[in-house]
Amino acid sequence: MRLSQFLAVGCLSFFSLASHAEILTGLYQVREPVASQSPDERTQATQKALETLVLRLTGDAKALQSPGLEAIRKDPQQIISRFGYDAGPPESLQVDFDPVSTDRALRQAGLSLWGSNRPALLGWWLNDSVEGSSLVGDGQSVAEPLRRAAQHRGLPLRLPLADLSEQLVGTAENLEGSNPAPLKDASERYGADALLAVHAREDDGKWTAKWRLWVGDQQEQGSAQAADQAALADAVMLAVSERLAPRYAVKPGVSSEQLLEVQGMTLQRYAQLGHLLEPFGAQLKRVDGDRIVYLVNGSAEQLRSQLGLAQLQEVPAQQVPAVTDAGQAPGVAAAPAPQLRFRW
Known part of the structure; x- marks a missing residue:
């Protein structure tokens, strides 16, 4: 079955490929040392865990002080799914943050987000x-x-x-x-x-x-x-x-939208590409044989860094075939050309 046929029926299976980049597990789980399990100690450790998480996801030490996160700073519980204690040593408070509500809060605050x-x-x-x-x-x-x-x-x-x-x-x-x-x-x-x-x-x-x-x-x-x-x-x-x-964090509303084409696609590579493009809000636009086109929100430099994690190579502009209107149906506009092209 061709990739385009497979996507058309919506039966996507997830496969993992050998690549250097890693999907980091435990990204939304934070451990902070505590001296006791008292309520005051837990409150302080929870605030520290929130600070660690926001810095981990944005790479910006000042991000937590963003006005858009004021409600989260006052009440971190709204993005926490559970917490518990680890005997250690050292004894620590383990806080599990909810990925969906956390990412939504960061995006609504206009902060950059570095994916997993x-x-x-x-x-x-x-x-x-x-x-x-x-x-x-x-x-x-x-x-x-x-x-x-x-x-x-x-x-x-x-x-x-x-x-x-x-x-x-x-x-x-x-x-x-x-x-x-x-x-x-x-x-x-x-x-x-x-x-x-x-x-x-x-x-x-x-x-x-x-x-x-x-x-x-x-x-x-x-x-x-x-x-x-x-x-x-x-x-x-x-x-x-x-x-x-x-190099990798994407800030909502700052990066420009552009079309990205990836060549040499297979069913196995589709899942990996989806993980790579997750921070860029990728929207699938079209599939043509082993070529796939996404609308993404990110700078060219960030996309190059991110796709480089899976060893994708950028296609030089001089290697892109010239677009002609031969065979184009009358009255049908040609599909817009991608600004960036990569291949496996």
Whole structure:
């Protein structure tokens, strides 16, 4: 059955494809540490959870203070589906926010929204402490603070195995250097969308870190400091999240509407494309063989970043066939041409 025939009868099945990007689970679930289960402590932790969630979904530290969220700030319960306590350690309040009402509130407030399909991040993290120097590897106990921080800030984090060959690559010189080639070569087998290199140091009981982030050919960098490793991991992941969000978050009413064509479609790819275009309010316009056209609300740069998560390639303008009116029925207007074209 052709894709167009399949869509016409509305029998859509969801399939998952191998791609680097990840659908982040638990995006609307937030855990905040508490000292007790008293009502006052719960109220404070709930407000903190709301702050964490809004920052996680928008990448904007000032978003919660938006006038459009005043009612939510006063009464977060209207977007909370349930809450409970996790014994830990540390003991924490777990708040589950309702995705539908949360997204609606953010959109009505005119805020940018970063969807659940997010770039997979491979983290090269080197710790230098009084106990020596060590590269954090997948499966090590020292990796847990990094994983918790990444989940808390809404980032899909992967870690290298930190075997002998990777320890030779994950040096302070490579992690702090501006040339990502050694790390990129060693990262190929992990299939990530972005590389995060962090060199953390302990000095007089405090931790500092220098970090670099590579997304394609673009680089971001920064530094962080904290009292312990867990707080340092959270500070780094927060900074990375705030740098990544503008690439993917879509603000209602700001981005322009445009037609997007994707070539090489199959039934399996349809579900994946739907996830990718979810933040852009995609509306299916037409299907022609293995080509599908959507009306989307987003900038060209954001669409390129989002579709790049699934390794789609943009079709250069010079490769687009010229449009002719041959065979066009009299009195029938030609379909508008897409402004952006991509292919699998």
